[in-house]
Amino acid sequence: QKEVEQNSGPLSVPExxxxxxxxxxxxxxxxxxxWYRQYSGKSPELIMSIYSNGDKEDGRFTAQLNKASQYVSxxxxxxxxxxxxxxxxxxxxxxxxxxxxxxxxxLFVKA
Amino acid sequence: NAGVTQTPKFQVLKTGQSMTLQCxxxxxxxxxxxxxxxxxxxLRLIYYSASExxxxxxxxxxxxxxxxxxxxxFSLRLESAAPSQTSxxxxxxxxxxxxxxxxxxxxxxxxLLVL
Numbered sequence: 001q002k003e004v005e006q007n008s009g010p011l012s013v014p015e016x017x018x019x020x021x022x023x024x025x026x027x028x029x030x031x032x033x034x035w036y037r038q039y040s041g042k043s044p045e046l047i048m049s050i051y052s053n054g055d056k057e058d059g060r061f062t063a064q065l066n067k068a069s070q071y072v073s074x075x076x077x078x079x080x081x082x083x084x085x086x087x088x089x090x091x092x093x094x095x096x097x098x099x100x101x102x103x104x105x106x107l108f109v110k111a
Numbered sequence: 112n113a114g115v116t117q118t119p120k121f122q123v124l125k126t127g128q129s130m131t132l133q134c135x136x137x138x139x140x141x142x143x144x145x146x147x148x149x150x151x152x153x154l155r156l157i158y159y160s161a162s163e164x165x166x167x168x169x170x171x172x173x174x175x176x177x178x179x180x181x182x183x184x185f186s187l188r189l190e191s192a193a194p195s196q197t198s199x200x201x202x203x204x205x206x207x208x209x210x211x212x213x214x215x216x217x218x219x220x221x222x223l224l225v226l
Contacts, residue, residue: 008151032213043201043217044154088153092213097142097161098169099215103153 002027004091006102014110019076021105023089026070032092033065035074038104039085048074079109113137115218117202123224124192132187132221134202142205143185144169144215145177147198154201160185192225199223 003026013019021035032051036044050056050063050072062075072091076083089102115136124130136143141162146154146169156169158177166177174196176188185204189196199222203215 004153034214043220044215045217046214049214090215097159097167098156099144099213100156100170101146101154103151 002091002093002098002100004089004100004102006087006089006105008103008105010106010108012108012110013079015079015081017079017109019079019083019107019109021074021076021087021089021107023072023074023102024070025072025089025091025100027091027093027100028067028070029094030091031094033063033072034090034092034099035061035063035072036088036090036101037085038088044088076107079107081109081111083107084109115202115204115216117200117218117221119221120219121222121224123226124189125226126193128192129188129190130192131189132200132202132223133184134186134218135184136202136204136216137183138204138206138216139182140204140206140216141182143179144203144205145175145185145187146201146203147171147196148201148220149198157187157200192223194225197223197225 035048038044048063060077064073086104088104118133144159145157160179163182202218
């Protein structure tokens with residue numbers, strides 16, 4: 001059973017701080033990794049994808065990947081109250097069309 | 112461009128009743144998926160269709176059937192609903208060979224309550 005693990009939180013940070021979200025996965029052969037954001041009562045939407053070891057930056061968001069440690073993280077700089085949501089880590093399983101999602105980390109950004 | 116649409120938005124069933132959840136996408140995507148989301152469990156894949164004419168089981172297929180009617184439409188059927196199937200159901204689509212490879216686009220969800 002392929003697994004994706006996340007700390008369920010909630011993670012609470014003050015406005016303007018850096019929020020750090022972490023994820024580990026079990027499938028060593030996975031090559032594609034994603035972070036989705038889900039507001040309460042809404043559907044998930046993609047915010048970042050990453051395929052190579054290292055960092056990938058997009059605005060206030062940075063995704064970090066370490067395949068040797070099977071670890072993916074998401075950093076949100078200058079956190080805003082509008083960033084308050086559940087963040088889902090997702091991993092595309094080797095050789096197929098299946099994406100496995102973590103249970104999500106709830107983030108609260110306090111104004 | 113509506114993206115991914117789902118009907119109905121909300122449904123209440125009695126145990127043993129059947130129903131079909133409808134999903135359609137207008138992005139010309141090849142792959143479509145059905146997930147369920149329960150508190151603390153994240154999204155779990157029920158069935159997927161890699162391309163028109165094919166369907167495969169995901170993590171939790173028991174109690175469900177699917178039909179890929181054409182490239183646009185992918186339906187999920189509950190033949191005999193059980194309280195354990197109370198959940199939020201999301202349909203998604205992706206284009207594995209497009210410019211946004213493997214990104215999944217989700218519909219608004221169907222909230223199902225089985226009494």
